[in-house]
Amino acid sequence: MVPNFENTAKAFALKSDLELKKAYWLFSLIGQPGLARWGSWLTKIMLEAHLPIEGLIKKTVFHQFCGGISEQDCFPVIENLQSKNVFSVLDYSVEGKADEIAFDHACDRIASVLVSASHHPAIPFGVFKPTGLGPIDLFELKSQGSLLNPVQEQAWQRVVDRFDRLCGLAAENSIPLLIDAEESWMQDSADQLVLEMMRKYNQGTTIVYQTIQAYRWDRKQYAEMLCETGRQEGFKIGVKLVRGAYMEKENQRAAALGIKSPICPTKEATDQNFDEIAQILMSNAEFCAVFLGTHNEESTIKVTQLMEQQGMDKSDSRVWFAQLFGMSDHISFNLSDLGYKVAKYLPFGPVREVMPYLMRRAAENTSVAGQTSRELSLLAAEMRRRKL
Numbered sequence: 001m002v003p004n005f006e007n008t009a010k011a012f013a014l015k016s017d018l019e020l021k022k023a024y025w026l027f028s029l030i031g032q033p034g035l036a037r038w039g040s041w042l043t044k045i046m047l048e049a050h051l052p053i054e055g056l057i058k059k060t061v062f063h064q065f066c067g068g069i070s071e072q073d074c075f076p077v078i079e080n081l082q083s084k085n086v087f088s089v090l091d092y093s094v095e096g097k098a099d100e101i102a103f104d105h106a107c108d109r110i111a112s113v114l115v116s117a118s119h120h121p122a123i124p125f126g127v128f129k130p131t132g133l134g135p136i137d138l139f140e141l142k143s144q145g146s147l148l149n150p151v152q153e154q155a156w157q158r159v160v161d162r163f164d165r166l167c168g169l170a171a172e173n174s175i176p177l178l179i180d181a182e183e184s185w186m187q188d189s190a191d192q193l194v195l196e197m198m199r200k201y202n203q204g205t206t207i208v209y210q211t212i213q214a215y216r217w218d219r220k221q222y223a224e225m226l227c228e229t230g231r232q233e234g235f236k237i238g239v240k241l242v243r244g245a246y247m248e249k250e251n252q253r254a255a256a257l258g259i260k261s262p263i264c265p266t267k268e269a270t271d272q273n274f275d276e277i278a279q280i281l282m283s284n285a286e287f288c289a290v291f292l293g294t295h296n297e298e299s300t301i302k303v304t305q306l307m308e309q310q311g312m313d314k315s316d317s318r319v320w321f322a323q324l325f326g327m328s329d330h331i332s333f334n335l336s337d338l339g340y341k342v343a344k345y346l347p348f349g350p351v352r353e354v355m356p357y358l359m360r361r362a363a364e365n366t367s368v369a370g371q372t373s374r375e376l377s378l379l380a381a382e383m384r385r386r387k388l
């Protein structure tokens with residue numbers, strides 16, 4: 001049976017009338033490119049000038065897209081989602097801090113989330129971003145195969161140790177751990193490190209999940225290589241499959257350097273790549289688990305069909321569907337209602353420090369054609385339905 005994403009009563013069952021109206025107002029605002037761009041810029045300036053706007057941000061974009069300031073704040077949200085069979089992935093979303101103290105602090109925060117997740121059945125995964133644990137320049141140097149000087153070598157060892165600490169803790173507590181993917185020019189060294197972690201910790205069960213970005217034209221071959229390695233060496237492969245969030249940055253850099261862009265030439269090519277990679281991973285389901293991070297309805301439906309063709313149960317935990325908190329509730333709640341495994345990425349952190357995350361969400365909703373208008377039309381349909 002094909003999931004029906006038009007059921008807005010199920011999609012927005014957790015939202016009060018007022019919350020629906022607020023969400024509609026917010027998406028209308030961020031759907032206007034000029035306003036979103038200037039609003040983000042102005043917010044940054046006002047925060048830097050320590051103007052008292054945190055309260056306003058907290059009640060609006062923060063409330064829509066984040067679970068709270070602390071893990072504790074997120075628990076009511078987590079329980080609310082759980083009441084509809086939707087799980088949460090607590091994402092410590094403080095971005096942009098890049099010194100050793102910040103990396104150690106982020107590592108401690110993620111470790112603490114992993115431990116609390118192990119006591120909370122509604123939190124089935126941990127997550128982290130590679131550049132939250134080490135400098136992007138170092139990942140880049142390693143990716144280029146450059147020889148590191150002794151100071152850089154020590155810094156890299158600390159990155160490896162932080163990865164190993166978190167993956168080891170995840171294994172000890174039986175909490176699978178998703179490792180985000182970022183810019184292509186730093187990704188090779190992160191991929192290499194994640195592969196080592198999979199070799200070490202994915203013996204028997206899938207603990208470590210690598211992220212594959214389908215907007216990169218070279219990733220289908222990479223997915224095949226990954227599956228082949230897992231098959232030959234006898235460890236489990238975990239993959240979070242996404243389209244990719246850094247397209248504009250990637251294309252601009254490639255143009256500036258006069259090199260071929262790592263991004264597929266068209267949206268259709270990315271879509272095809274995504275579906276083909278999903279197919280590769282699903283056809284190796286005996287040792288491969290997939291976590292699909294997407295708001296794309298067609299790709300989601302295709303994977304539910306693949307599951308059916310392979311005789312997999314809807315609740316098979318080798319396939320998870322995930323959306324960001326505050327977005328695409330029509331996919332999350334309609335899938336969970338049918339019994340599929342569904343999770344929401346639930347970001348948390350101090351308002352000021354999650355601003356880069358929130359600005360990316362605003363930019364994404366402005367640049368991804370159709371995303372905002374889809375949200376708006378579903379919210380409007382639900383408001384109309386409730387009036388009737």
Ligand SMILES: Cc1cc2nc3c(=O)[nH]c(=O)nc-3n(C[C@H](O)[C@H](O)[C@H](O)COP(=O)(O)OP(=O)(O)OC[C@H]3O[C@@H](n4cnc5c(N)ncnc54)[C@H](O)[C@@H]3O)c2cc1C
Pocket residue numbers: 179180181182211213215242243244245246247263264265266267268270292293294295296322323324345368371
């Ligand atoms: C749970 C979750 C986890 C995520 N984790 C990560 C992560 O670790 N790393 C990361 O990079 N992103 C991550 N993302 C973001 C993701 O990569 C996408 O940016 C976002 O989800 C939009 O893609 P989509 O599949 O939802 O939908 P769609 O709206 O169908 O696709 C939009 C995407 O298609 C691609 N695209 C758009 N236009 C073109 C074009 N002209 N040519 C080629 N490609 C094009 C871009 O990737 C764009 O983001 C995550 C998303 C979710 C939901």
